[in-house]
Amino acid sequence: MKSLESLFQPGQVSTRAETKVAYSRDASRIQGPCQGVVWPETVDDVVRLAQWAAETGIDLVPRGAGTGLCGGATPQNSIVVDSSCLRKIGTRDVQSKMVVVDAGVPLDQFNRMLRPDGLFFPVIPGSHRSATLGGMIATNAAGLHAVRYGRMSDWVEEVVVVDGKGEVQRLSSGDRKAFAGREGITGMIVQATLRLTEIPESRSLTLFSFEHLAEMLKQVKQLKTNSTLSALEYLNPHAAALVGWKARHCVLAEYHSAEGEIREPAEMANLWGARESLSARLTQAGFPISEDPQFPPEALEDNLDWLTVQNIPVFGHLGVGILHPRFLREDARIAELYRRVSASGGQISGEHGMGLKKRQWASEALKAEVLALKRQFDPQHIFNRGKLC
Numbered sequence: 001m002k003s004l005e006s007l008f009q010p011g012q013v014s015t016r017a018e019t020k021v022a023y024s025r026d027a028s029r030i031q032g033p034c035q036g037v038v039w040p041e042t043v044d045d046v047v048r049l050a051q052w053a054a055e056t057g058i059d060l061v062p063r064g065a066g067t068g069l070c071g072g073a074t075p076q077n078s079i080v081v082d083s084s085c086l087r088k089i090g091t092r093d094v095q096s097k098m099v100v101v102d103a104g105v106p107l108d109q110f111n112r113m114l115r116p117d118g119l120f121f122p123v124i125p126g127s128h129r130s131a132t133l134g135g136m137i138a139t140n141a142a143g144l145h146a147v148r149y150g151r152m153s154d155w156v157e158e159v160v161v162v163d164g165k166g167e168v169q170r171l172s173s174g175d176r177k178a179f180a181g182r183e184g185i186t187g188m189i190v191q192a193t194l195r196l197t198e199i200p201e202s203r204s205l206t207l208f209s210f211e212h213l214a215e216m217l218k219q220v221k222q223l224k225t226n227s228t229l230s231a232l233e234y235l236n237p238h239a240a241a242l243v244g245w246k247a248r249h250c251v252l253a254e255y256h257s258a259e260g261e262i263r264e265p266a267e268m269a270n271l272w273g274a275r276e277s278l279s280a281r282l283t284q285a286g287f288p289i290s291e292d293p294q295f296p297p298e299a300l301e302d303n304l305d306w307l308t309v310q311n312i313p314v315f316g317h318l319g320v321g322i323l324h325p326r327f328l329r330e331d332a333r334i335a336e337l338y339r340r341v342s343a344s345g346g347q348i349s350g351e352h353g354m355g356l357k358k359r360q361w362a363s364e365a366l367k368a369e370v371l372a373l374k375r376q377f378d379p380q381h382i383f384n385r386g387k388l389c
């Protein structure tokens, strides 16, 4: 570790016991041994670090805010590379609606900076207060407004990545397979050029509730034809009861227009607040394990019914088929859920990623893709060794 410390300014490296404990896990609570933490401040810092890792054989784990839910930022005898000192936000080009931004910028801070120009970045995961733009690119985050705005890969024009050879790569949106959703296995994202959009002039909400799933899914199909629809969030009866809503199948629809029934800002903030409180409430209620399957539309009714009959609380981004069923620790029904997802032609991970948690479920096709990317960008497996698959 002396050789590592000699490469940086005092304070940029820590091997203190309390730091190592703090960085030994992400929000999934999957833990692993951490050898130390580095806070790079420049691209050159990351290059030196990657070269040091290549010489010593110690692997590096890029980390944003650590809000990931699959052990992606969990070290395994690794050095954690915290992006929080990479925080510059470049000048906005209001005309082309683009901005160059460092990877460690947290999403909400970014959006606060953009507000005076009437612009915003519309990919909003539930963890928007702290999730970083680099972490969001690495996981190809989707989130609350995916039904209208898609996911990160739809908004990234270019990224700057320091790869496992210590080389600085500029990758364009055409190369997105090498960085978006690759969970840091090709290198550390240090900067990105992101596209922005205009803040909508009005917003409104309607909270629907249904006795029967078939009735709800019919309405959802209808709602999705509305061009101003901007969110379509689901809570099953178990989850709805927990936030004080009717214990029925509930759908919170947001519009970027005045079409919804609720237009008063405080009332809308209350409803969103209830929806966003669910993750913490479910953890407190004894359901800490968060899954993120993505089902095709035709498989939703059967699987939502199964989850509800099993008394499993569920919420999620129904508009794009990404659900968040919440489980007890060591719940054997998680394996059954994964079998159901595979049988339906869906994805085991719709947005959180595979990390350490789901790597044994990686398909042969994914494994082959990852190995090809490793050969190209990180032949010595410096970055996120053993992750994704």
Ligand SMILES: Cc1cc2nc3c(=O)[nH]c(=O)nc-3n(C[C@H](O)[C@H](O)[C@H](O)COP(=O)(O)OP(=O)(O)OC[C@H]3O[C@@H](n4cnc5c(N)ncnc54)[C@H](O)[C@@H]3O)c2cc1C
Pocket (backbone or CB within 6 Å): 026, 027, 061, 062, 063, 064, 065, 066, 067, 068, 069, 071, 072, 073, 083, 103, 104, 124, 125, 126, 127, 130, 131, 132, 133, 134, 135, 136, 137, 138, 139, 140, 141, 142, 143, 144, 183, 184, 185, 187, 188, 189, 190, 279, 280, 351, 352, 355, 384
């Ligand atoms: C309450 C809650 C709600 C959530 N809601 C959503 C949601 O709606 N949608 C959604 O998609 N996710 C959601 N998540 C999951 C998580 O917030 C996202 O995956 C987010 O994108 C992670 O960002 P982060 O900065 O915390 O990354 P981290 O957790 O620090 O890292 C995540 C992964 O990205 C890699 N990584 C991080 N930074 C970099 C970098 N600069 N370069 C290369 N690789 C990097 C890490 O190695 C790791 O594999 C939620 C999590 C919580 C706790």
